[in-house]
Amino acid sequence: xxxxxxxxxxxxxxxxxxxxxxxxxxxxxxxxxxxxxxxxxxxxxxxxxxxxxxxxxxxxxxxxxxxxxxxxxxxxxxxxxxxxxxxxxxxxxxxxxxxxxxxxxxxxxxxxxxxxxxxxxxxxxxxxxxxxxxxxxxxxxxxxxxxxxxxxxxxxxxxxxxxxxxxxxxxxxxxxxxxxxxxxxxxxxxxxxxxxxxxxxxxxxxxxxxxxxxxxxxxxxxxxxxxxxxxxxxxxxxxxxxxxxxxxxxxxxxxxxxxxxxxxxxxxxxxxxxxxxxxxxxxxxxxxxxxxxxxxxxxxxxxxxxxxxxxxxxxxxxxxxxxxxxxxxxxxxxxxxxxx
Amino acid sequence: xxxxxxxxxxxxxxxxxxxxxxxxxxxxxxxxxxxxxxxxxxxxxxxxxxxxxxxxxxxxxxxxxxxxxxxxxxxxxxxxxxxxxxxxxxxxxxxxxxxxxxxxxxxxxxxxxxxxxxxxxxxxxxxxxxxxxxxxxxxxxxxxxxxxxxxxxxxxxxxxxxxxxxxxxxxxxxxxxxxxxxxxxxxxxxxxxxxxxxxxxxxxxxxxxxxxxxxxxxxxxxxxxxxxxxxxxxxxxxxxxxxxxxxxxxxxxxxxxxxxxxxxxxxxxxxxxxxxxxxxxxxxxxxxxxxxxxxxxxxxxxxxxxxxxxxxxxxxxxxxxxxxxxxxxxxxxxxxxxxx
DNA sequence: TACATTTATGCAAAGGTTTGCATAAGTTAT
DNA sequence: ATAACTTATGCAAACCTTTGCATAAATGTA
Numbered sequence: 141x142x143x144x145x146x147x148x149x150x151x152x153x154x155x156x157x158x159x160x161x162x163x164x165x166x167x168x169x170x171x172x173x174x175x176x177x178x179x180x181x182x183x184x185x186x187x188x189x190x191x192x193x194x195x196x197x198x199x200x201x202x203x204x205x206x207x208x209x210x211x212x213x214x215x216x217x218x219x220x221x222x223x224x225x226x227x228x229x230x231x232x233x234x235x236x237x238x239x240x241x242x243x244x245x246x247x248x249x250x251x252x253x254x255x256x257x258x259x260x261x262x263x264x265x266x267x268x269x270x271x272x273x274x275x276x277x278x279x280x281x282x283x284x285x286x287x288x289x290x291x292x293x294x295x296x297x298x299x300x301x302x303x304x305x306x307x308x309x310x311x312x313x314x315x316x317x318x319x320x321x322x323x324x325x326x327x328x329x330x331x332x333x334x335x336x337x338x339x340x341x342x343x344x345x346x347x348x349x350x351x352x353x354x355x356x357x358x359x360x361x362x363x364x365x366x367x368x369x370x371x372x373x374x375x376x377x378x379x380x381x382x383x384x385x386x387x388x389x390x391x392x393x394x395x396x397x398x399x400x401x402x403x404x405x406x407x408x409x410x411x412x413x414x415x416x417x418x419x420x421x422x423x424x425x426x427x428x429x430x431x432x433x434x435x436x437x438x439x440x441x442x443x444x445x446x447x448x449x450x451x452x453x454x455x456x457x458x459x460x461x462x463x464x465x466x467x468x469x470x471x472x473x474x475x476x477x478x479x480x
Numbered sequence: 481x482x483x484x485x486x487x488x489x490x491x492x493x494x495x496x497x498x499x500x501x502x503x504x505x506x507x508x509x510x511x512x513x514x515x516x517x518x519x520x521x522x523x524x525x526x527x528x529x530x531x532x533x534x535x536x537x538x539x540x541x542x543x544x545x546x547x548x549x550x551x552x553x554x555x556x557x558x559x560x561x562x563x564x565x566x567x568x569x570x571x572x573x574x575x576x577x578x579x580x581x582x583x584x585x586x587x588x589x590x591x592x593x594x595x596x597x598x599x600x601x602x603x604x605x606x607x608x609x610x611x612x613x614x615x616x617x618x619x620x621x622x623x624x625x626x627x628x629x630x631x632x633x634x635x636x637x638x639x640x641x642x643x644x645x646x647x648x649x650x651x652x653x654x655x656x657x658x659x660x661x662x663x664x665x666x667x668x669x670x671x672x673x674x675x676x677x678x679x680x681x682x683x684x685x686x687x688x689x690x691x692x693x694x695x696x697x698x699x700x701x702x703x704x705x706x707x708x709x710x711x712x713x714x715x716x717x718x719x720x721x722x723x724x725x726x727x728x729x730x731x732x733x734x735x736x737x738x739x740x741x742x743x744x745x746x747x748x749x750x751x752x753x754x755x756x757x758x759x760x761x762x763x764x765x766x767x768x769x770x771x772x773x774x775x776x777x778x779x780x781x782x783x784x785x786x787x788x789x790x791x792x793x794x795x796x797x798x799x800x801x802x803x804x805x806x807x808x809x810x811x812x813x814x815x816x817x818x819x820x
Numbered sequence: 821t822a823c824a825t826t827t828a829t830g831c832a833a834a835g836g837t838t839t840g841c842a843t844a845a846g847t848t849a850t
Numbered sequence: 851a852t853a854a855c856t857t858a859t860g861c862a863a864a865c866c867t868t869t870g871c872a873t874a875a876a877t878g879t880a
Contacts, residue, residue, distance in 0.1 A: 143624045144541065145599075147836055158860045163838060173858060188619065193598045194543070195836035198534045198865045201484065205598075213562060213578075219554045226580065235594065238553075238578045240566065254575065258533045258545075259485075279528065284483045368767045394764070401767045424734070424764050427708050427741045487866060498830045503868060513828060535866035538835050 146187035155179055166191075197259065205235045206450060207255040208264040211243045215366070216422045217439060218266070221291065224443020225264060232451050234261070245270035252276055256285070262450045263287040267294045269333045274299075286453035290446040293335040300453070302446045302465045306336045309435040309469035310343025313389050313417045316433075316471055318351045320478040322387035322415055326359040328374045328399065330366060330391040337391060340419065344389055359385055363395065371398020379406060386414060387477070393418035393425045393434055400428065400476065415477040430475035437469045486527035495519055506531075537599065545575045546790060547595040548604040551583045555706070556762045557779060558606070561630065564783020565604060572791050574601070585610035592616055596625070602790045603627040607634045609673045614639075626793035630786040633675040640793070642786040642805045646676045649775040649809035650683025653729050653757045656773075656811055658691045660818040662727035662755055666699040668714045668739065670706060670731040677731060680759065684729055699725055703735065711738020719746060726754055727817075733758035733765045733774055740768065740816065755817040770815035777809045 148166075152159045157176065165172045165180035166189075183189075197203040206229055210218040222238060229236055237260060241248040248268050255263070262285060265277075274297035280287055281299065288300040317325050327344045330337035341360070348355055361377060363370035371390060375398065378385065390396035396418030403414055410416055410430055418425060421436035449463055488506075492499045497516065505512045505520035506529075523529075537543040546569055550558040566576055577600060581588040588608050595603070602625060605617075614637035620627055621639065630642040657665050667684045670677035681700070688695055701717060703710035711730060715738065718725065730736035736758030743754055750756055750770055758765060761776035789803055 143622075145596075145623060149836075159837080160839075160861080161859055164859090167838090171858060176858080188623065190593070190597050192538070192836050194534050194538045195865085196838080198532070198538060198835095198867095199837055201865075203534070213553060214556065214559045216554065219559060222553060223580075235577070235598070237575070240563075253530070256485075257530050258575070282483075283485060283528065368764065397764060397767045401769065404769050422764075424708065424737060424762075427737045428768060429741065429744050488868095489866080499867080500831080500869075501829055504829090507868090511828060516828080532866050535835085536868080538865095539867055541835075 145192070146184070146189040147192065148189075150187060151180060151183050151189065155183060201259075203235075203259050203261055204233055205237060205258070205260045206262045206264065206447075206454075207237045207239065207251075207260040209239050209241050209248060209251055210266050211241050211268055213238065213240055217420055217437070220439040221266075221443040221446075224440040224445075225447040226443075228444050228447040229451065234451075241268045243268045243270060245272075249276050252280065256280065256283075261285070262454050264446050264450055265289060266291045269331050272333075286450055288446050288450045288453075290442055291336070295335065298462055300449050300463045302442055302449065302463075302467070304437045304442065304467045304469055306339035306469070307343040307346075309419060309437070309471070310340040310389065311347045312343075312469070312471045313419070313433075313435050314344050314347035315350070316473065316480075317387040317389065317415055317417065317477065318347065318353065320415065320480055322478075323353060324356070324359065324383070324385045325353070325387040325389060326361060326378060326385035328361045328363060328371065328388060328390045328395050330362075330395075331364060332362065340391060363391075366392050366394050368394050368398030368401070371395035371400075372402050373398075375399035375402035384408070384414065388414060388416045390416070390418050393420045393422045393432060396432055396434070396476075397425070397428065400432070410476055411478045417471075417477055421472050426474060428476070433474045433477040434472055435469045436472045438467050442467055485532070486524070486529040487532065488529075490527060491520060491523050491529065495523060541599075543575075543599050543601055544573055545577060545598070545600045546602045546604065546787075546794075547577045547579065547591075547600040549579050549581050549588060549591055550606050551608055552580050553578065557760055557777070560779040561606075561783040561786075564780040564785075565787040566783075568784050568787040569791065574791075581608045583608045583610060585612075589616050592620065596620065596623075601625070602794050604786050604790055605629060606631045609671050612673075626790055628786050628790045628793075630782060631676070635675065638802055640789050640803045642782055642789065642803075642807070644777045644782065644807045644809055646679035646809070647683040647686075649759060649777070649811070650680040650729065651687045652683075652809070652811045653759070653773075653775050654684050654687035655690070656813065656820075657727045657729065657755055657757065657817065658687065658693065660755065660820055662818075663693060664696070664699065664723070664725045665693070665727040665729060666701060666718060666725035668701045668703060668711065668728060668730045668735050670702075670735075671704060672702065680731060703731075706732050706734050708734050708738030708741070711735035711740075712742050713738075715739035715742035724748070724754065728754060728756045730756065730758050733760045733762045733772060736772055736774070736816075737765070737768065740772070750816050751818045757811075757817055761812055766814060768816070773814045773817040774812055775809045776812045778807050782807055 148159045148162045152162045162180050165177045208225055213219050226236055239251045245268055271294055274294055277287055290302045293303055329341050361374045363374050388399055390399060396416050400416050408414055418432050418434040421434040425432040425434050445465055488499045488502045492502045502520050505517045548565055553559050569576055579591045585608055611634055614634055617627055617637060628640045633643055669681050701714045703714050728739055730739060736756050740756050748754055758772050758774040761774040765772040765774050785805055
């Protein structure tokens with residue numbers, strides 16, 4: 141059933157002219173007569189001619205395609221970044237191939253590999269939690285394919301990076317809790333391999349230190365994932381404590397929401413007895429009761445900026461210094477935390 | 481800085497053998513001597529040779545790529561479908577190009593166009609709310625590129641389709657409300673151009689009819705979008721009614737959540753005074769208090785099935801009848817609605 | 821020795837496009 | 851009438867790969 145798409149030579153044959161003439165006619169080349177042009181254009185339309193980008197890319201050594209690799213697309217966080225990227229690169233005439241690494245290092249390498257084979261012009265990647273060396277990235281860069289890392293740092297690897305200041309976001313959140321009178325502040329932390337988990341934990345600890353609040357190991361509760369289920373699990377554990385915390389700073393909104401659920405079900409008042417703060421400021425978070433205080437991240441802008449940097453590399457900007465951009469998050473105070 | 485990737489001829493030149501020999505050596509062709517093979521393989525590795533898929537695709541008239549077009553990727557709904565698709569097509573050796581139409585017909589056509597130019601092998605598309613003719617789809621199919629429609633119907637267009645029985649989902653929800661004693665049931669409906677909105681509205685109306693409950697026009701509240709803000713808006717309007725409804729069936733969870741927020745803030749009891757049911761069963765929905773009753777859709781399976789159908793077309797299945805698959809949704813009862 | 825067979829390799833075409841250079845016809849100026 | 855120029859078109863190479871067919875050398879057989 142597969143008819144072959146029309147080609148230049150199809151048009152040329154039917155019109156008894158050469159392929160080059162057809163090509164030039166379609167590009168409105170000045171050396172082609174008007175009459176020929178119109179004949180060609182008419183037939184091209186009739187045959188539904190579409191230039192074969194494969195041939196073109198092969199010729200130009202350029203696909204006008206960029207590849208983006210994220211751990212997952214299901215989250216609001218990554219899909220919003222992608223939106224930023226998409227908007228910018230499309231306007232610049234590039235296509236975007238979105239791939240999911242599913243937090244697997246192997247898969248990340250595999251994707252990098254297949255996308256190299258299809259000759260994407262550049263890469264945007266947010267490394268997996270398993271990614272601890274950068275051989276595969278370096279190989280790519282050495283071969284001249286530009287690459288920009290975003291959101292998650294890959295320490296020791298020198299490249300263009302666009303990150304969010306997770307440390308600062310966490311610090312802001314915890315400092316706010318302290319200023320509103322909380323002293324026994326728990327932190328539900330994410331996978332320790334992840335740079336963002338470490339940075340947020342660090343921010344939490346430094347905020348405590350600044351106000352001379354002793355760190356209590358039991359109040360730092362590690363969980364394996366980012367979904368509400370893990371928040372439920374952590375909160376249930378917390379309920380067994382001899383003394384409840386008076387605040388919870390969760391690694392993200394999903395966890396915070398799970399924790400809030402357990403707390404409210406137990407009849408504990410938020411924020412009177414326990415304040416809760418999340419991270420990411422997801423769209424639904426403000427519709428819980430009480431609405432969730434959260435650290436907002438400039439997701440869309442992170443996408444835009446990452447894309448802009450990549451595009452400038454593609455435009456042949458002599459790779460000066462690697463750019464290192466650190467975007468500032470912002471604490472959005474709502475009713476799940478006490479007032480100042 | 482862009483070094484050209486190694487090619488077969490690079491290897492051939494350095495080894496003083498022909499390109500064909502190199503190609504065959506890398507494919508472990510029996511007619512090539514072991515010694516040659518190992519020399520070739522070694523050098524290929526050293527040069528980091530990667531076959532150029534552009535050349536290959538050009539030769540084979542096949543890119544092993546399929547394109548999927550969704551209105552947006554930010555929602556849990558579409559991103560989960562994409563996951564289903566991704567998992568299946570990757571296993572089958574295909575790449576996936578994800579594009580967003582942003583509910584714009586023009587953009588949909590544009591995407592179809594550029595993806596045709598890069599010669600994707602097949603399409604998966606969930607049409608925009610503006611898509612009311614199928615010329616562009618038909619042109620594609622005529623040219624022999626298979627296409628599967630999913631989630632949103634495009635009536636009058638005969639093609640392979642994988643849909644969810646929205647009518648049935650709505651009917652189930654409303655029937656449940658009636659059986660639990662609700663009589664004054666409001667429906668917050670989505671954009672009327674969208675097949676899913678119409679079908680859900682229809683299910684709502686037919687359920688009322690079955691139980692001889694008169695339709696009250698004021699109780700059908702149309703909104704323009706799917707985010708909680710619209711739910712807030714609709715619920716606020718509802719608050720002005722001389723008599724409150726005793727149940728709300730919302731077009732989706734986002735709307736339901738926004739409505740619940742307003743209702744709870746107003747001190748009205750859910751579900752004692754007002755039951756609320758949403759649609760989509762998003763991950764966060766069960767963590768609201770009360771947890772939201774919602775119509776679950778087999779999103780991942782819809783992705784799988786759509787992809788499976790497309791792949792079978794690509795495998796050269798003689799296009800028999802167009803397949804029309806209607807998946808069944810399921811009402812997940814939680815505490816935002818009364819017990820039976 | 822002559823012929824058949826095996827083993828290893830190379831040639832060239834095909835896939836679709838662009839573009840520098842060559843060519844052909846037609847026009848203008850001398 | 852000839853040179854010089856304009857105008858319109860075509861040739862062929864390049865991008866990279868696969869593969870049917872041809873070739874060459876080496877080995878085996880009668």
